[in-house]
Amino acid sequence: MPEKELSYVSSLKQSGGVNVDVVDYDEDKNLSAWGKFKDSFKRYDDNDLGIDPNMTDMEKLAVKTANSPLARTLKSRHLQMIAIGGAIGTGLFVGSGSKLSTGGPAGVLIGYAIIGSMIYSMCQAMGELSVTFPVAGAFVTYNNRFLDPSWGFAMSWNYAMNWLVVLPLELVAASITIQYWNDTINPASLVVIFYVVVIVINLFGARGYGEAEFIFSIIKVLAVIGFILFGIIVDCGGGPKEGYIGAKYFYNPGAFSNGFKGVCSVFVAAAFAFAGTELAGLAAAETANPRKSLPRATKQVFWRITLFYIISLLIVGLLVPYNDSRLLDGSSSVDAKASPFVIAIVDAGVSGLPSVMNVVILISVLSVGNSSVYGSSRTLAALAASGQAPKFFNYIDKAGRPIFGIVASCLIGALCFLVASNKEDTIFTWLQALSGLSSLFTWGSICLCHIRFRYVLKKNGRDTSELGYTAQTGLWGSYYGFILVILVLIAQFWIALWPLGGSPNASDFFENYLSAPIVIFFYICHKIYTKNWRLYIKWQDIDIDTGRRELDLELFKQEIAEEKAVIASKPFYYRIYRFWC
Template sequence: MLTVSSNTVDSKNIKKEQSSTDIEDGEQIALNSIEPEPTTRWGRFRNSFKPAILDEYEHDETFNDLEKAIAATAQSPLHKSLKNRHLQMIAIGGAIGTGLFIGSGGALASGGPAALIIGWFLTGIMVYSTVQALGELAVRFPISGGFNVYSTRFIDPSWGFAMGWNYALQWLIVLPLELVAASITIGFWNDTINKAAWVAIFYSIIVFINLFGVKGYGEAEFFFSTVKVLAVIGFIILGIILDCGGGPKGGYIGGRYWSNPGAFSNGFKGVCSIFVTAAFSFSGTELVGLGACETKNPRKSLPRATKQVFWRITLFYIISLTLVGLLVPYDDSRLGASSNASASPFVLAIENAGISGLPSVINVVIIIAVLSVANSSVYGCSRTLTALAVQGMAPKQFAYVDRAGRPLVSVVVSLVFGLLCFLAASSKEGEVFDWLLSLSGLSSVFTWGSVCFCHIRFRYAMKVQGRDANAELAFMAQSGTIGSYFGVLLNTLTLVAQFYVALFPIGGEPNASDFFQSYLAFPVIFAFYAFHKIWKRNWILYVRAKDIDLDTGSAEHDLDLLIQEIQEEKDFIASKPIWYRAYRFWC
């Protein structure tokens, strides 16, 4: 059994020099020459960049790489500064971005309004099941690194290595892409100013937010998500009015565009093309699980946050995209024609109704959404790189965490890579970013499929080892393992559909360039997997269920007290009216 000390030394409470402190079972923490807390604000700020002081984890020299990785990620110096309201708003609106506001335009053009709803609905169910599975794992194991650590633990270290680098690359590439998208969007008002100037402004905003660590991320996302949620709700109300003929031009629209030009565009191939765009629009949903180790009370916060995903899928995606399909015909030549707000079906719906002024408001919301995704990219990339380093899967310098709880080196790496955003001033910008995006285009699909499979393996390991899930788990996924099986299946079908569309593109002939721009992530991921197998000489295909560690890093609960607490909550909810019971089931 691995033993991990979970007590992190807080430098703020250290008032005098200490040479060493005894830890139970003979563990030692070196606390050499620790200076008192500075009295000035500048001194405290400067001191915050010094390395965090950690408890050493105790392990035997006979431990293998997997056991050491599990032990290392079980303790984390990251600060638990995310509050319940942060997680709630991140869950509701954190992933709403260019995928919904702009990407849905290209999806509407290639698939039609019916395909739009089918693609987002099926992907939404898959994402809901994935987040429920992730919530169960994260409440049980609120450890640093999240997804790739679960893959290392429940599937295979080589797959964990591949998933970790896959996920880190996704966010590493998204940062410059989103900053360029924000600068392009400014062209809606003024396209004479060099885009590099706007890129510099947006880049500085992201750097400033990340100076405040996870608290800065949480507060920024709370603001960004609030704006996005209000904007989508406003569009839904407006869309219903417009479809019923309440716009300036008047005239009942109803389902006219479902008949002419029709419900589907490009037939079955058009439907297949929708899924990757839908997956892209949901990417970032899993950040709720990544923040588990930086949340004060995952047992309380995460279950409610994961339930919020249902509302985002239903209200903010399905309803809004249904209205988009009713208000904008799929053969509108402006759909998918550019990467700014003028190509957004949300803007086109308002322009078609003859409303002036509101397109500018939507444009502001798109800029905020883009900045939100850019901010999330630094968070997602830095935490993943740090977890990889702690497991010995990345340079050890990436494991550096300062006394403010910031994974400083990983944040700096992400921000330095983000400087690629200044390619916005280059004539080759589009070509470069198309190939960069191809490296991470399928990242979310692999991540979600792995999370679902980890959940299946976790439950199976509990069964094999004779553990009672009902008695031990503080939160169980509402979708159960059935939802996880569905998630694995649909993620696999999404990869197959994307392969089909990549090989036989809509409106074109098969060619290597289009194929690899759509499917390059697939061979890259398996290249990472093969590299780790050879590097570590790890020839096992999976960790056997009887050998899976179900205890290290798990949340410490008094099982009897936990069972009593959960039963009291159930009894309290059962005593309430049916509307309240329904509310608590979904919220």
Template sequence: MAEKEINFVTSKEVSSSNDIYIESNNQPTASELKGFAKFKDGFRQARVEDLGIDPNISDSEKIAILTANSPLSRSLKNRHLQMIAIGGSIGTGLFVGSGTNLNTGGPAGLLIAYCLIGTMIYCTVQSLGELAVTFPVSGAFVTYNSRFIDPSWGFAMAWNYAMQWLIVLPLELVAASLTVKYWDSKTNSAVYVTAFYILIVSINFFGVRGYGEAEFVFSLIKVLAIIGFIILGIVLICGGGPVGGYLGAKYWYIEKAPFPNGFKGVVSVFVGAAFAFVGTELCGLAAAESANPRKSLPKACKQVFWRITLFYVICLTLIGMLVPYNNERLLGASSVDATASPFVIAIQNGGIKGLPSVMNFVIMIAVLSVGNSSVFGSSRTLAALAATNQAPKILGYIDKRGRPLAGIVLQMIIGLLCYLAASPKEEEIFTWLLALSGLSSLFTWGSINFSLIRFRRALAVKGRDTGELAFTSQPGIYGAYWGLGLNIAIICLQFWIAVWPLGKSPKAVVFFKNFLTVPVILSFYLGHKIYTKNWKFFIRAKDIDVDTGRREMDLDLVRQEVAEEKAYIASLPFYMRVYHFWC
């Protein structure tokens, strides 16, 4: 890898309203500027102070130093991270995609797939939490791959993750415009696409605080809507709706249910279920921009368990009892067609007027939330790539308010693809765009777990243990192995489905639409190997750096604090110990 050329300046840090300014001594300080001059100055590039990087250190060590000293704003508060963890990734994968999955896998297949993916997600977020609390670096898990596994794999995974989010924005903008057709089918979709585009641009130019506040509101709306649906669903199943009549498990006993397409149908649901959890890892990406990751991130990681249990498992159990898998509106529905949402169908079947519109509004909010998250995810990943000379330097432009401006601008340019919605080839174009990132999250999650496995191995080889860590994964190393193993299994099963699709004969087009992500990742990986001429396939445990990038370097003090915290929790009543474990 070519060495990163860094221009350092003498600098001083001025904190104002939780934004980080790193300014040249030759320029006026932020406090001296007012009005438009202060606004304009906020867009100037921030400069990191001279890190004195040794040119002879390894690529992985350079990455650790550069990303640990990123000038991203650290203004996310605990409530932001909590709500991002609880409701941040709830979007079309749950509200709309679950309908297609119900039709394919049946009510039992739907539950099995989402539960298994849920256990994997829980283990993955816990693994990410341990790494992110210890090393709250810019770019988070996309840099852990280069640090603990292999620089080439890190390069491939970082671009894989950036591409995933770059593609998501135009898809979600089109999906949001389609939800409006529920009320207004006459107005051209481009009008609503433009309105939503401007909204997301505005939010992200307020920086990480804008993202955090927007996600807090979006997630709160989604959480309240799901809680309301759970209560309503129970009432409808028990026969308390306007239509009346006890439903119970009636739709589990119709023809071919609960597994209409057998084992292959259940396997087909796995990728759809994984799509519903995309974005769960964003709480780890946000760690570098939180005020106190040691306190806020562990709580956010624990909240994921409740989201999986309450929002996914309970909701989908109710959906399987309220909507038959062979409902006509579920047949051939796309992943962005809000009218095919099983949530909307369930309410309409219950004979409740007005509420379907409310649920459709929630779906629109969920779609915008994912679109907003895509800008956050891609811009931070691109900034981390640029910091390590794995992307054009301009993408590493971070302004004085901690905004990765170049990454945000690139995302918004690619977001203009949303206007392809007016093209007669719209569906084909977006199918191929989605194919580029279809399996991206599975590779991302598997790599997070493998990074923890390698980190723990490095600690053991160096004669150290987890006592020096402020937070450790609750399922531990076994959870990391489960998360990694399940991701590999799902990718292999997806290869089977891609070659021999459900109800279709093998076709090259179908294969690439389901498996295009894999050759793209291999191209990045092998291309980096050839360019750097580094043919080592992994970093040996004894060579892994387990110290650079930590915010808390006094390990003896950390050990003492961790021991005191454990002793305090052990002294609490049983119910309080249970609360601390899960919350």
């Protein structure tokens, strides 16, 4: 190993790391339950990390993120359910309705399949990086490490801002969902309940988030599987109201609506639907054994894309014509009345099931709101550790919570009370615009970080034999994912500038493309402030060792070889299972 890399490893060994399953804040056994609770909010004493003052800023950042005191309490079952259910939300259950109207059933399938293939490639790249470097901030800090600090600053704030604005949006969506049953209830009173629930869950730290998502995801997964079975029965003529339906709606009114432009309009909606897929990587630093847990979690993406999205959307397209006026009804894109899933059940004439599906939609909304607090607080902590956000955001308490990041997210979340304002629609339209393209930039950057990592590994005369997990899609998968992100951004620019059924106007353009100029603004401002005019970090200056939990690479290689030999000795059906799951 090169001398420079050994110095990083030595520094990490000197620091001791924070290799704990649960941060032990019960130092005083005589404290009462209330005393222990109060004591848990005190700052975790991380002592001296052993950072050499002669290190560069990038080297110091690598050591800090590798030694974050975030509690490692997430288990394999948490990560797998976060990966499976993390992106099953309103984007699928409700948002797909408007895109069924603009793109047609075949257009929706094509759009979601293309974005889904990009997501699979991205998750494989993220899995490889996160298993190798399970550091605080994960892909948020990889940009600083493998690409460029200014791009890292822009991407980190882009990602943090995305999750910060999602919380008030989802809380309002929850209140709108309740109005499906009773529209006389004051939505502001409903928002209070959901707001408190999300805050309480996140005060239990990573374990609270993991357990909540585990339960939420199981419910969502069962709901999707149940809908698929229900849809097959109804389509084949088993419903109480209508006989055999088959594929008649693919012929009349047709498979496509608005042609190629209609398909392009589906891309961003699909990206919004898949947002949150990357959270399993962000949770790597708080996972007891990411080398065992993360590979299985990232592999689950294939099943989520094929089973939960493609098959369920195919069923929806078979049961609901794209010209059904109800798909565009409602005051919001998260209005349960506009859900094609609910419409399909209502048309089938099965009483009671529409309410069940709306309960699932409500749970999905709360799940995304819960994830938004987790994602934004960890991102803000990583930004503070790198000196790109106020230092107090890097305050990690004895329970392993980035408490000020959680507080900031909850304060921004209070915007949900604007639901009582008569300007509610305008405000939340622009909040949604802030997060519109955010995920695409994040996913493209993850793919590019993977490309750079592999390049540096090769230039140092090393190979993938030292990696705990190798992306199934390989390096070409990251190239595919990155190029596809660029093409989707171009397609969305076209749709934003020349909207469907309209002429070019500033309002429509920024509602659909606001994220892009904001990212560029952050990038340029950081370049000007730091006077760092380099476009990228030279490969010689990239550290590919700090942050690994396995410091003895030779021993680690031997362990990997033994594990592969054990799997190779198993029957073929077991090998196939382990490849996909």
